[in-house]
Amino acid sequence: MATGRAIQKYEIMELAFDGPNGGNPFREIRLRARCSHGDRQVLVDGFYDGEGVYRLRLMPDAEGEWTVITESNAPEMDGRRHSFVCTPARSRVHGPVRVHDTYHFQFADGTAYYPAGTTCYAWIHQPEELQERTLETLRSTPFNKLRMTVFPKDYIYNRNEPALYPFERTAAGENDYARPNPAFYRMLERRIRQLASLGIEVDLILFHPYDRWGYARMGHANDLHYVRYIVARLAAHRNVWWSLANEYDFMLDHKTVGHWDTFFQTIQERDPYGHLRSIHNGNLATNYDHTKPWVTHVCIQNPHVHECKEWRKKYGKPVIDDECEYEGNIPLPWGNISAQELVHRFWVMAANGCYAGHGETYLDPNDELWWSKGGVLRGESCPRIALLRETLEGLPGGLTPLEEEWVWGRVAGGASGNHRLLYFGPHQPVAWSFGLPQDVDYQIEWIDTWNMTVTSVRQTFRNADSIPLPGRPWMAVRIRPMV
């Protein structure tokens, strides 16, 4: 008989234990649990949450009775037993996102997930009021993924000191990397849960080079303890993705490729849910080798989105170009493309069966740039990205890029069964005959990706030689079989 409170599927079952308070519990006390559901066993790590309190978290992914038995080198926490019943998930809770169909994603419950991400790197390190404004903004955007760092950031437009530090720290600014700061993590977890409630996946960046506090150079042993601690705390959150680094290659002088491999392997071993794992490059020429087995999908920075089909082929995994440059006007070349160009890049990626990420970098008198601090959006790409996301969601599955290079190396087109999504970008044909589904009646929508109009072309076509098009740029066409 289950004794604990019932837990809905994909929510967090948390157990708290009083345990040893002396020495350094973060390093000295081990706690884990075997969680059983029928014949299946899941091993989860516990963690020290300060003030003598230890916690264990489990995200049940199957309905029915679960049994939890602890193991610890602290006798009072060893062999403790708990059971609970997992009940059906609430509506709109679909579980973690998984790779699906080699190049795409879906939630654990089979719901399609088409990433449309944005970036607010250091939003949790801003004043409370600004953080709340960020959440408020996100509420009315199409974004279903957010790239953000664990650590604070020291970079242009973002020099402010955080309110909470991820490690204990003396007044003089000396870090104790052996002692994570539980208050910081409680704040982080609260934000992750709020994002979950908005339907937003958290692409959580574990390391980045823009640092003045020391977190980028803690040394490999401390790095590994940090990775294990954060996995133990956060893995039970269904909407977490592990992004090992922002611009990993800008840290290669102190974190080698071998170190990054070890972080991946550690996460793979310690995260019982297999949350998505990837890593982001700085230089365009130094992508991490995403063919490595511990990488679940390709995260890259690259403005040359028409090459996305090559990345897809090279790595054989889903591709997200999380930094195809940002809408904005700052003097840095990665942060000043027009809204129209960013929307264009999103569509090129999407019609080729890949995905793009958003960021916004308009100069602001208070240095509140969305990409770093969050706040409000000023740009014009956001509603257009919403239209793209809706368009994808009207397809039966992810797109496979069309192959004839002399056509599809110039315009973008993908197929999902008998459905097609073609995107013409700066091309403006008045008619089109390539890549249409055959032996089927189909209906056509003209999507003006910039003016955000969708026009159903009234005729139906059957193996037509060509379809009419309006002869203006920035058009997409969605072709669906008649039902």
Add this chain to the structure above:
Amino acid sequence: MATGRAIQKYEIMELAFDGPNGGNPFREIRLRARCSHGDRQVLVDGFYDGEGVYRLRLMPDAEGEWTVITESNAPEMDGRRHSFVCTPARSRVHGPVRVHDTYHFQFADGTAYYPAGTTCYAWIHQPEELQERTLETLRSTPFNKLRMTVFPKDYIYNRNEPALYPFERTAAGENDYARPNPAFYRMLERRIRQLASLGIEVDLILFHPYDRWGYARMGHANDLHYVRYIVARLAAHRNVWWSLANEYDFMLDHKTVGHWDTFFQTIQERDPYGHLRSIHNGNLATNYDHTKPWVTHVCIQNPHVHECKEWRKKYGKPVIDDECEYEGNIPLPWGNISAQELVHRFWVMAANGCYAGHGETYLDPNDELWWSKGGVLRGESCPRIALLRETLEGLPGGLTPLEEEWVWGRVAGGASGNHRLLYFGPHQPVAWSFGLPQDVDYQIEWIDTWNMTVTSVRQTFRNADSIPLPGRPWMAVRIRPMV
């Protein structure tokens, strides 16, 4: 003492001889001349022009006295002697275009030449009235190079029969490849001279695959005779460039790379003026190997203009992307980009020290598409290309692309001494600090490449940290040292 009429430099000195009329003079009679200017000798081939008349042409490239002595296997044309004085060139006659400074071009007299070409493949095979309209249109464009074929063309929007055929032909349509048609060549030469008078270089395409008459498959021996004949007739025209093929790789089943090499070598040997030589690809992946020594410059077809710096490095020669797709609206993906996109591609190439080519393919009720037939231009790119050409002509020499990939792989920028030309495309910074000349006072012009405004920014800057920019897309900046 010179006996002949004086000839201006870079014009054509032509001698006519009566000679044998029987058999096949095209194949059986050899005529050439040693042309001497001081210690220098130039060997030129003569050619048979029908009805017992043979001609020899020389384009003198040096002032002073020239002596010509013929050699022939026809005794009446052997050992004939002629002399003439070469006088200074007329104004605006600058001689043939040469490669200059590895990646650029200039005329033989040292005048800069920045190619801004267009394409009317089969314009000389259209009705006379349409040909005249083409010339009339060209008169008011910025174009200083025209891609055109020798042979007629059989392809969409161009199925009409030519008025003149390049070889003798029976009423039943049987070709005699051993007998070029002098009337055809006289027409071709007239058009080449008319283009010269408009300041337009002729990028003359010797072979192409879009053929129903047999010219694409004459066999290698006939091909070689044709190449020699056309060089003998046309090489004295200062504005001829040899473009061995349009889409050579679409003919590889009957003309191997070895055959193409031989054509190049033959032209190199027979053309005493060393006119520019290149060859154009169909598939993006099958560029001819432009590093071969007989290729003077790179002619390619490729829409991915941001890769132009790689082509420049790979081949170490001037790069002209003669088919970076055409402004138009036809259903073919290479023929339907917007004017804005074509202008953008021209600027990307130019700021990277390369060059682009224009073509226009708007559907027309009479199938009069500029790219194939000439006629009139309907598009919007032409005046913007004029602005680009003027902008380049205001620089002291060709541009060398700026190198830092994280900046200049995203926006386009080139240097010519202390001058800079930066092109931002879809980037819209409000300020910029990269790639500026140092240790010099300089003045700045904002060039709105689409709206065609040039704004001198009134301040002068000296090693400034950054320059102001208007924060909108499609801008270029020309930076020139104060004088």
